[in-house]
Amino acid sequence: MQKYYLSTMYSFEFIFGIIGNSLVVFGYIACLKNWKSGNIYLFNLTLSDFAFLCTLPSLVSSYSQGAESHEIVWCQVNRFLLHANLYTSILFLTFISVDRYVLMKYPFRNHFLLKKKMAIFFSIGIWIVVILELSPMFLFIRTKAGKCTDYGSSGNAVHSLIYSMSLTLVGFLIPLCVMCFFYMKTLAFLKSRSEQLTSAVTLEKPLTLVVMAMCIFSVLFTPYHIMRNVRIASRLQTWKLSPCARDRIQVAYIVTRPLAFLNSVIDPIFYFLMGDHFREMLLSKLLHIFKRLTPCHR
Secondary structure (H helix, E strand, C coil), X not given: CHHHHHHHHHHHHHHHHHHHHXXXXXXXXXXXXXXXXXXXXXXXXXXXXXXXXXXXXXXXXXXHHCCCXXXXXXXXXXXXXXXXXXXXXXXXXXXHHHHHHHHHHCCCCCCHHHCHHHHHHHHHHHHHHHHHHHCCHHHHCCEECCEEXXXXXXXXXXXXXXXXXXXXXXXXXXXXXXXXXXXXXHHHXXXXXXXXXXXXXXXXXXXXXXXXXXXXXXHHHHHHHHHHHHHHHHCCCCCCCCHHHHHHHHHHHHHHHHHHCCHHHHHHHHHCCCCCCHHHHHHHHHHHHHHXXXXXXX
């Protein structure tokens, strides 16, 4: 599973994640002149994705070669960046759903949550919160027999389970509830405006954005958090399991890990749903560069 499944999945995520996020960064720098609150959250989201993608080549190399050893510092930093991407992505997606709802309520951007300064303030706050909530992970990540083990398979099982459950609640379940709340608010707002055809058409993109974020939460993040806690619990001495049952739990946990980090490949899709004619500007800029680089033949 580690040699073939993880190395293949992480290779796929690295290739397509780098391409997608590079296009987004290029589009923001080259095309977008007037940054808004949603753009700031999305740009921070792609910075988080890049930090995660930079860890993948070494991960692929270690998993494909099987027995490669790593120093404890590299192992801790690598696992920290993996989870930092996971939880910053969750929070930025949550703030994006809030931003889209507030924008519908205040289309002239006269609400304080839609100000660029507030978006910068919240973005910095997200990074600080995630760093603080993940700092205890350095106590649990250890190398075993010269190999860099994942978080769910290292450290004291009792203490690690308490921390993992707390991280699941604070870093995943609470943001999920916030997103569900604003999804319902968005749906109610759209229904109240359904009699106005032009308004309903205008509000399709914000609704699509929130629905996609909900799908990412449900399909990608939930199985990982469930299996991570189950995997840690299976290491408890009080839970008597057969070796076969432990192996099945380990395999299920391995399957969910790259699925959770698949968000780094999917996140660039959000940039084409944010409005501001981002897709048209990006394609126009790329076409202009292509024409300049391509010699004209008569």
